[in-house]
Amino acid sequence: MGLFDIIKKVFTKDKKIIICGLDNAGKSTLVSFLEHGTFIEHTPTMGKEQTTIEVQGVKVNIVDMGGQKDFRSLWLGEMEDAECVIFMIDASAKHRLNEAKEELIKLSPLLEKKSLIILANKYDLKDVAQIGEIIEALELEKFKSFEILPISSKTGYGIVRAFSKIYFKLTGKKLTQKVAPKALTVFDQGGIPLTTAHGETTDLEILRGGLYAAISSFVKESFDRELNQLKLDGYVIILKRSPHLMGSIIIEENNSIDITEAESRLGELLAHLENMCPELKNEELDNDKIEYLTQQFATNLFN
Amino acid sequence: MADYIIVCELKGSENSNPVILDSYPLDVEDQISVKLVPKFLPFGSRAGDYLINRSGKNTILSYIFKIENSDNRADLLSISMVLEKKDKIETYKLVLKEVIDKMGENLLLTEEVLKENIKTIYQGVYDEKDITIDFLKIELSKIFAEAKVLYEIKKPKIRGSFSI
Numbered sequence: 001m002g003l004f005d006i007i008k009k010v011f012t013k014d015k016k017i018i019i020c021g022l023d024n025a026g027k028s029t030l031v032s033f034l035e036h037g038t039f040i041e042h043t044p045t046m047g048k049e050q051t052t053i054e055v056q057g058v059k060v061n062i063v064d065m066g067g068q069k070d071f072r073s074l075w076l077g078e079m080e081d082a083e084c085v086i087f088m089i090d091a092s093a094k095h096r097l098n099e100a101k102e103e104l105i106k107l108s109p110l111l112e113k114k115s116l117i118i119l120a121n122k123y124d125l126k127d128v129a130q131i132g133e134i135i136e137a138l139e140l141e142k143f144k145s146f147e148i149l150p151i152s153s154k155t156g157y158g159i160v161r162a163f164s165k166i167y168f169k170l171t172g173k174k175l176t177q178k179v180a181p182k183a184l185t186v187f188d189q190g191g192i193p194l195t196t197a198h199g200e201t202t203d204l205e206i207l208r209g210g211l212y213a214a215i216s217s218f219v220k221e222s223f224d225r226e227l228n229q230l231k232l233d234g235y236v237i238i239l240k241r242s243p244h245l246m247g248s249i250i251i252e253e254n255n256s257i258d259i260t261e262a263e264s265r266l267g268e269l270l271a272h273l274e275n276m277c278p279e280l281k282n283e284e285l286d287n288d289k290i291e292y293l294t295q296q297f298a299t300n301l302f303n
Numbered sequence: 304m305a306d307y308i309i310v311c312e313l314k315g316s317e318n319s320n321p322v323i324l325d326s327y328p329l330d331v332e333d334q335i336s337v338k339l340v341p342k343f344l345p346f347g348s349r350a351g352d353y354l355i356n357r358s359g360k361n362t363i364l365s366y367i368f369k370i371e372n373s374d375n376r377a378d379l380l381s382i383s384m385v386l387e388k389k390d391k392i393e394t395y396k397l398v399l400k401e402v403i404d405k406m407g408e409n410l411l412l413t414e415e416v417l418k419e420n421i422k423t424i425y426q427g428v429y430d431e432k433d434i435t436i437d438f439l440k441i442e443l444s445k446i447f448a449e450a451k452v453l454y455e456i457k458k459p460k461i462r463g464s465f466s467i
Contacts, residue, residue: 024317024376043369043379044313046321047346068313070320096317 014059015170020075021088022100023067026121029153031064038272039154047071058171072103076110084115084169091120091128097137104138115169116146119162124152124296155293156272160300178261179251181301186294187246188285195291197298238262242270244280269297306385308425310417311344315376324414327421343383353396362386366399370412394450398428401446409439
């Protein structure tokens with residue numbers, strides 16, 4: 001370890017964030033999505049749980065607080081040395097917004113000195129409170145500063161965007177995304193496209209002609225050998241299989257592309273879909289479900 | 304030998320709080336139960352954990368498990384033994400797990416069944432004998448016998464001669 005590394009180690013403090021909010025808001029589910037990239041069922045949190053994740057060289061200690069009434073008195077103590085406070089609400093539990101407001105008010109003296117981010121969770125469900133409704137119900141305008149973001153700790157919707165905000169609050173730096181995909185497609189085992197997610201500025205010609213041709217070649221050639229990358233018309237198409245699905249991610253071909261990173265993102269999506277669709281093991285395919293989950297997850301990849 | 308067995312619970316539904324579900328043979332009064340729960344269902348507990356705590360001169364061994372719900376998150380529970388001595392802790396870990404696992408495999412792992420059978424479970428552990436919960440026979444005697452072989456400290460054989 002060189003001298004600069006030692007100095008960097010001494011002056012780079014671990015960052016602490018505390019996640020609080022009513023019971024059943026989805027706090028532990030968010031933490032495990034950040035850790036594992038997919039939804040994991042949780043039992044209620046007894047008191048508190050601590051997790052550390054490393055992001056771009058920064059260690060972030062996440063203290064996940066139990067939301068039951070008996071544990072709420074612990075929140076203030078944990079907030080003292082936290083750099084950022086996340087208050088999570090269940091946007092589908094409109095009947096509990098008032099209770100959430102009452103708890104937030106109790107934290108307000110300490111929140112004046114802290115960064116506050118409100119995460120409106122369960123935005124994968126249909127009947128959720130809108131952001132404006134939540135701002136009004138929680139009387140957020142009374143706080144000096146706050147950010148409010150919709151997410152789903154179940155489908156991954158908005159999680160990277162939310163974490164980017166958190167990371168900025170902690171470090172003053174932007175979370176750099178090494179992959180800027182043009183399109184993301186999920187196929188069944190035979191190479192038939194099930195759904196495509198793409199950014200707003202994508203040339204759809206790539207999606208129609210080139211991609212399907214590339215996938216046909218991939219299926220043809222895959223009986224002899226695995227073909228996991230193709231170059232076409234200035235784009236790189238990365239292909240990957242999971243036990244029951246296939247996927248492709250299209251990125252622009254230039255010197256700064258990170259193929260490994262792109263492949264990882266695609267792998268995460270496929271692993272998430274396999275986890276969320278256990279019916280795939282019985283060779284059942286729910287197109288609508290796969291489309292929905294892909295679109296939700298893809299919000300983390302397209303700006 | 305266990306002084307008593309306690310089952311604690313934190314339900315997965317809204318507006319729940321950690322509670323002592325039942326205890327045997329000692330009856331834990333409601334007003335002190337809230338303060339005692341973290342001794343038996345400690346902070347940070349997760350299903351599958353074994354946790355050891357102290358209470359005065361006694362040792363508390365807890366096995367953490369969950370009960371699934373169809374329309375809510377699973378409930379988090381602990382079954383704890385308060386022990387005078389620590390020498391059989393590894394054995395009791397196997398015993399507690401066996402009781403919970405067998406009940407779960409036979410669809411008997413519910414709050415009600417646990418409360419109805421806490422005395423039976425305590426007696427089985429105390430006497431190191433098989434127990435019957437509803438239709439299910441749980442062979443605790445086998446667990447105790449196997450654990451004795453597994454964890455018995457073997458005395459070293461004295462070798463050599465010391466005659467002068």
